Amino acid sequence: MSPIKPLPAALKRWAERRIGPVVSVCDASHDWDRSRVWDLEGERQVHHYLKVSPSVKFFTRESRAYRHVIPALGHRAPHLIDSRAQDLALLLTAVPGAPVKELGLDATQWRTVHQQAGALCARLHEAGPLDRNDRGEAEASLAAAADGAEKYLARAGDRLNQDEQQLIRDHAARLRRVGPVPVGYVHGDNQPRNWLWSRHGLALIDFERCRPAGRIQDFVILATTQWADHPDREKAFLQSYGRELTDAERHALRCLSALDAVNCLAWGPDNGDAEVTTRGLRTLDRLMREDQP
Template identity: 70%
Template sequence: MRTAKPIPAELRAWAEQRIGSAVDVRDVSHDRPASRVWALECSHGVRRYVKVSPSDTFFTRETRAYRHVVPALGQGRAPQLIDSRAEDLALLLTAVPGHPVPATNLSAAEQRAALLQAGTLLARLHQAGEIKGPDRIEAGTALGLAADGAEKHLARAGDRLTEPERQLVRDHADRLSRVGPVPVGFIHGDNQPRNWMWSRPIRQLALIDYERTRPAALVQDLVILAATEWLDHPDREHAFLQGYGRLLTDAERFALRCLIALDAVNCLAWGPDHNDPEVTARGRRSLDRLMRKDRP
């Protein structure tokens, strides 16, 4: 059973200076040591959140995203940043209506509406702001950096992969490093249903959690979906891409397959070490499917 993490007194005082007295504070962190999030119920019936980022990098990415990228999604489609406290890596955020999609029993019609809206919101994020200067350089090197990380993930995974599986990952990393030009922009970085909030009364989706938002190849935002939600469900992929507003280019399709292989070994390295059976299963499923097909 997970032990609740109390909010530090100085963070509660800082938040209450900005939002007023909180009548209740609940730990709503994910079941991971680095996750620290609290819901504050205010006396006037409004909920706010305090989030402590796991690292300086995540804090910088998320605060930048809320200030310069997230507004492109539209009113009520993402939390808003009320304030930040750099010395504690803390963010004070508004709430959005709804519940995470995996925790909501969606009807078929709601599921299609959620997928359409998820595609639309991601397209808005991907098109937010002009990518130039250092951001363009970072985005242009993203796939190469992902390919370069393969050996690190293989080392961490150890004997959880067979030698043929290790070679398959290396083959895909090599091909990824030589993929031609692909569209770039700001990506969400953790685009998956757990970060999609569905409000049933208004049939509206919102997107949360921007600590991994950064300039990169846009196709990198589709890896988790391709390895989970779209797997054996082409109708879900079709609905999402309909909302997204375009089909993937040939180069993106090829890059996506390579990225799925790298995601698989990362999952098999990270999942067992953090006792996360869902992530581990995603990695094993992806790798098994790739092994059954011709290698690149």
């Protein structure tokens, strides 16, 4: 468990100039050192969130997304009240609900959640036409993912044996040959920890990785976790998403899953994240078994 992070006084004063007096502050950060999020309770028990991005890149992505992409989700996502670039700070409205992964849902409830997630992802992916620069970035996103393979392999080191390293390189090469896939704005960290469930339905949060990319990139974590053991959830998701995946997307998803595995094994052990490490190990084991002649 990370130590509680105090909200800087200057940021509290900045927030109060926009939302009024803050009665109480609660650290709502994820359990890793670079996550900094606070729940601000105001008068009449109205809540807002103040987030300090971990980098300029994430701040730029998220603040832009809140202005130009996320409004397509309506009340199913937070709204941006203000941003403060010098502190990489975002002041957001709160949406109701608790993280889906904490709720102990039964099989039927999980299908309902995935059904709503599919509909929300469709709205996000189709949030608006891509301008020239965004389209170029989106169309280059699979090649960019393949370019990261060697970096992740170097960071993972001897956590992968030679056969496993070759599998990663093979999938990176295949990813370059996939061809065109549908593009749009993706969430970038699309998984149940960023889905909030309440009686009002599902909401999405945490858009620091929102960017123009191949839409299939939003399904990698789901495919390697939720859908790997529960194909009924995948079916429910895609039904409300509005279409089946193309052959090129299915091929890309497999290749991206391999790259996700080595990324998990590079990042997870170094950051003490057992869940991410396990995801990488499971995916790598599955791909190795499936690649056997």
